[in-house]
Amino acid sequence: MKPDIIRIAQATFTVSSLEASKEFYVDLLGMNLLHEENDALYLRGVEDREWTLKLEKCGDGEVPRVRHLGYRVRCGECLESLVELAEKQGLPYRWEEELDRPKMLRLQDPFGIPVAFYHEVKTYPWLLQEYHQHRGPGLQRVDHCNVRVPDVKATLDWYGQELGFRLSEYTVDEAGDYWAAWIQRRGGVHDFALTNGAGPCLHHWAYWMPDAMSIIKTCDILAGARQPERIERGPGRHGVSNAFFLYIRDPDGHRIELYTSDYVTVDPDFEPIKWLRDDPRRQTLWGAKTPRSWFEEASPMEAFDGGIQPAQEGKLTGIPVHVI
Known part of the structure; x- marks a missing residue:
């Protein structure tokens, strides 16, 4: 089974x-x-x-x-x-x-x-309707993670064949080589995204937000706290996933995405959406430039026996190993 x-x-x-x-x-x-x-x-x-x-x-x-x-x-x-x-x-x-x-x-x-x-876990009452307890911009639930890996296609195939993940969207170049893939289990766009580059490293950990205004409120909160440098990219709208997004960095540099307004993929006749690597609408529909840190920096991952998992160079990009 x-x-x-x-x-x-x-x-x-x-x-x-x-x-x-x-x-x-x-x-x-x-x-x-x-x-x-x-x-x-x-x-x-x-x-x-x-x-x-x-x-x-x-x-x-x-x-x-x-x-x-x-x-x-x-x-x-x-x-x-x-x-x-x-x-x-x-x-x-x-x-x-x-x-x-x-x-x-x-x-x-x-x-x-x-x-x-x-499988087994202790659960607690949700706070979704306890509005008097809500603070900050309103992070609602965990949504997905994105990992930078040297070989997107091999990783995609293993998670699909062995763990039953389903492909939602993907990016290829003119030769048909995979540069990124978005895969899921729960019927959204993704639980797990794969992007090509030095790794394995965590690119980001994401939380679902109730609406776009809550993401904009995050920017106001960070600005009001005199910490606008925590805002790395966005707010904006992705081409892939159609989601409204913001990327921020915690005090150790771990990247958090705040994310909302994607779509469901539960229909049995759903067909994965293909993007070309050089399509400028793929990353940001609005055309805003992405900072180099977003491509080059990521959180290191722990090796099984402790210490840091060595990062291998990206198969296609040759992006240098640069972990935070």
């Missing part, structure tokens, strides 16, 4: 200062602090019924990184099928326990991406 993955569900970042991170994510962005420990913060949006972002204090001398990206699966048997897959393909794996998640499978995919899968 193939594992039935429901959706992207959580990520763990390490950070250099929990105090600075709390000011950014909780005080400015208004994320809800579900749990707080001496060495970790557990955050969620107003619609999330479980924590979706863990911020963990770095060890002495460590570089801030992404410890793993997490997916929720349909049943306990799905975890066992993932173990069978890991053993068949020689992928490193282990069982872990996390707050509110008593049984979590951590493995490293064939491309070096650290991923975790879980």
Whole structure:
């Protein structure tokens, strides 16, 4: 049986200062602090019924990184099928326990991406209609992640064949080589995006916003806090996904996208949308230029046995390895 993955569900970042991170994510962005420990913060949006972002204090001398990206699966048997897959393909794996998640499978995919899968989780009442508790611009729920990988096509094929991800949109060059792909499990445009470049590195972690005005409000909040440098790109509208977007950077440089207004892909006759790499409408319908940092900088990922996962050069672009 193939594992039935429901959706992207959580990520763990390490950070250099929990105090600075709390000011950014909780005080400015208004994320809800579900749990707080001496060495970790557990955050969620107003619609999330479980924590979706863990911020963990770095060890002495460590570089801030992404410890793993997490997916929720349909049943306990799905975890066992993932173990069978890991053993068949020689992928490193282990069982872990996390707050509110008593049984979590951590493995490293064939491309070096650290991923975790879980079924059982403690949930909490949502805050979506508790409007008196809302703060900041209104981050609603986790939406997707984007990872920079050296070989988009190989990664796309593995996630599709082995984990059942479906293709929504993709970018190719004149020779037909894949430069990017947007794949999903829950019926939106993507749970997981792949972009070509040095990696594996996390390009961004994204939250769904209630509307475009909430994204604009984020810009006002950061400007009012005298932190406009946190705004890296946008606001604007993507060609791919049609979404309204904003990219911001946290105190350690981890990139967060605030995202809204894409579309559903649930119909059985849905056909993936093809874009040419040189189509100027692909990245931004409005034509605004993208800063070089957006192409060149990304968060390093943790290796299975600790430390930083070495980043390989991009197969097509030759973009230099430049992690934050």
